[in-house]
Amino acid sequence: MLFHACHCLYVPPHVLDNLAKAGVGNAQLTLNQDKQARRKRNAKEVSTEVLAGIATAGEGPRTTWDCENQWVQRVNRVRGEGGPSTSDDAVNNAYDYTGQVREYFGSLERNSYDNLGADIHLNVHFGQDYNNAFWDGDELTFGDGDGTIFVDFPNSLDVVAHEFGHGVTQFTANLDYYSQSGALNESFSDVFGSAITQHILGQDAGEADWLIGDEIMGPELYGEALRSMKAPGTAYDNPIMGKDPQPDHMDDYYPGPFDNQGVHINSGIPNKAFYLVSTAIGTDKATLIWYHALQNLWATAFFNDAVAVFAESARVLTKDEKVPLGSAQTVRSAFKAVGLPY
């Protein structure tokens, strides 16, 4: 027995971790559930839309909250699932883009970020001049930017999909936000941001710009981006932000302590691999492989671990005729091009 009433584990977490690596699915699920329970012990809410019979339970109803520039979440509920648009672009864009992201994951047969139809809470106008957006474990939060270097974080599908992607990762591999597992965590979010944006815009891999964050650049940094999946290290070079530190190969791997040992830096390496696979077989097919792999990774996975899982996912999906024959070889070649496995 793995659970009893107090949500304690009879099996120690490190044993579950090893079982998860060996592909024992229930162990991975149990580990994720335990970590989630330890992190946030909020009671699961039932949205008023579900109670009123407007939304179907299991479709991840959206609730948008206006933080009214306070440093607090969920201040004023301004739009619920199915509710009318408002005069506030931040509210409407967060709502609409989240709907597109939810629908994309629905096409992958995923029901909200947790695959159980969790309510999706969106906080806009968080704080004052807040140059950021984040996923905190159960809701998305967006700042307005300071209007100079960054603007309107919820007005970018890239940003919304990226943060929602962290939720998906939390309820699948639950990659630790540190070092290589953290870089994989960040990379998966950039992958979903790019893939969903391309899907909505009807772009193929050749047409896409493969830039992350270009839509939120303010007047002072207009034309820059935060990351480039096509050419990591080239997204920006300016006095305010410095130079893009992302490597595109393991030869330039960042081993230092900043940014939780480089989660936003070393993500450039798997990002480049995804770009290469996408240009070979198409972004939607590459995303199928990546999403399949995400469900088979584990919290402490390193880059070398992930390469093997990506290749295996490609092989399985090839057998199921979901991706073209030769995709496993394409994946291995892409990772070899970025120096993996090392």
Place this chain on the structure above:
Amino acid sequence: MPCHQNTKIGGALTTRIDFECSGGYANLRLTYHADTSELPQTLAEEISSLVESSGFFNIQPSDLAPSTPGPPDVFFYRLSVSEGRSKQSLSCSDVTAPATLHPLLALLRKLALDQRRRATGPNAGPE
């Protein structure tokens, strides 16, 4: 612990600020170091006021220190403040910081960017 004299400017104690902000969606890395005795009086008073309203010196650092890396894309902060005989250093994130501390963090982020602009702008002197 270094001894700080109770030097007053405009009726307020001078304050030493050492601030670092890192991470976030854009992976910013901002630092700000200042002694309020060297700042315009209005700004010095604003900083001191926010230090006071945040209850900074009464915060238990262990209450705010993140116990695990993450959550994803939050800012992480290291802040040391010395004011008279009071000195406090703490680490926190956007989700562990209390709402009362956020206005001070927001001002220090802005000042860090302003300092960087002055250091790299057209009128910046040689390094």
